[in-house]
Amino acid sequence: MNIKIVVVGKIKEKIYQQRILEYLKWIDQDVKTDLIILKESSGKKLDQKLKPYLHSNNYTICVSEDGKQLSSKQFSEYIFERTQDLTFFIGGPDGHPQVIEKESKSILSLSNLTLPHEMALLVLAEQIFRAISIKKGSKYHR
Amino acid sequence: MNIKIVVVGKIKEKIYQQRILEYLKWIDQDVKTDLIILKESSGKKLDQKLKPYLHSNNYTICVSEDGKQLSSKQFSEYIFERTQDLTFFIGGPDGHPQVIEKESKSILSLSNLTLPHEMALLVLAEQIFRAISIKKGSKYHR
Numbered sequence: 020m021n022i023k024i025v026v027v028g029k030i031k032e033k034i035y036q037q038r039i040l041e042y043l044k045w046i047d048q049d050v051k052t053d054l055i056i057l058k059e060s061s062g063k064k065l066d067q068k069l070k071p072y073l074h075s076n077n078y079t080i081c082v083s084e085d086g087k088q089l090s091s092k093q094f095s096e097y098i099f100e101r102t103q104d105l106t107f108f109i110g111g112p113d114g115h116p117q118v119i120e121k122e123s124k125s126i127l128s129l130s131n132l133t134l135p136h137e138m139a140l141l142v143l144a145e146q147i148f149r150a151i152s153i154k155k156g157s158k159y160h161r
Numbered sequence: 162m163n164i165k166i167v168v169v170g171k172i173k174e175k176i177y178q179q180r181i182l183e184y185l186k187w188i189d190q191d192v193k194t195d196l197i198i199l200k201e202s203s204g205k206k207l208d209q210k211l212k213p214y215l216h217s218n219n220y221t222i223c224v225s226e227d228g229k230q231l232s233s234k235q236f237s238e239y240i241f242e243r244t245q246d247l248t249f250f251i252g253g254p255d256g257h258p259q260v261i262e263k264e265s266k267s268i269l270s271l272s273n274l275t276l277p278h279e280m281a282l283l284v285l286a287e288q289i290f291r292a293i294s295i296k297k298g299s300k301y302h303r
Binding site: 032034035037038084088089090091094112113114129130132133134135138141142145146149160161 | 174176177179180226230231232236254255256271273274275276277280283284287288291302303
């Protein structure tokens with residue numbers, strides 16, 4: 020399994036950036052992971068850029084407050100029961116372009132709270148790392 | 162209103178620490194906020210240290226996966242409808258000492274996911290700042 024994380028909008032805060040890249044490096048030791056950062060742009064231009072990621076053979080997951088909430092254990096099962104590669108989408112400071120919620124196969128929520136998109140990416144990266152730890156039975160998840 | 166945040170266990174990661182302190186500085190401009198970090202120690206010793214914070218006149222809130230989840234708007238109302246000062250408790254790497262869940266007036270959940278306690282503190286700090294922004298009607302929360 021490979022994982023793609025597609026983020027709309029730059030990760031401006033260096034502090035988050037540094038920690039996110041560290042989690043992704045850890046994840047990458049077990050599961051190949053790519054972070055794709057798309058520049059925010061006006062509606063149609065952005066939709067065009069998103070299309071190849073939405074219409075791929077990957078299982079597409081929109082990360083949004085409105086989605087289904089899982090526990091960390093359920094999230095681990097959710098990831099590892101797939102036979103396809105995964106693509107997660109995280110919206111920008113102004114939320115998700117409609118096309119993502121509409122065309123993703125699944126909508127997942129990290130929290131009922133509105134998180135800054137950088138923090139959502141940080142939480143997602145940590146949870147993917149945790150999901151692998153749960154699957155492997157390592158000490159990280161207690 | 163004043164806010165106390167009582168955390169069990171050191172914030173070891175400098176990156177989180179830096180960002181948490183920044184949010185607290187922003188919050189402090191509107192609401193006086195103290196961060197109290199208690200060293201992890203064996204059961205009874207820690208319970209003794211927690212007691213004065215649990216048995217104060219403050220409205221005590223245990224932050225735990227098992228609690229009630231609110232949206233950011235609801236969290237803002239939840240904070241500002243209190244007439245008392247608030248104390249939030251965040252557990253350590255091994256979770257909450259039982260005494261906190263038992264004796265707090267309310268249990269609040271940030272997410273169904275298990276977050277590292279440093280990340281829980283980061284999310285809580287950002288949400289308190291967001292709650293103030295919502296109350297003030299500032300642009301931060303869109």
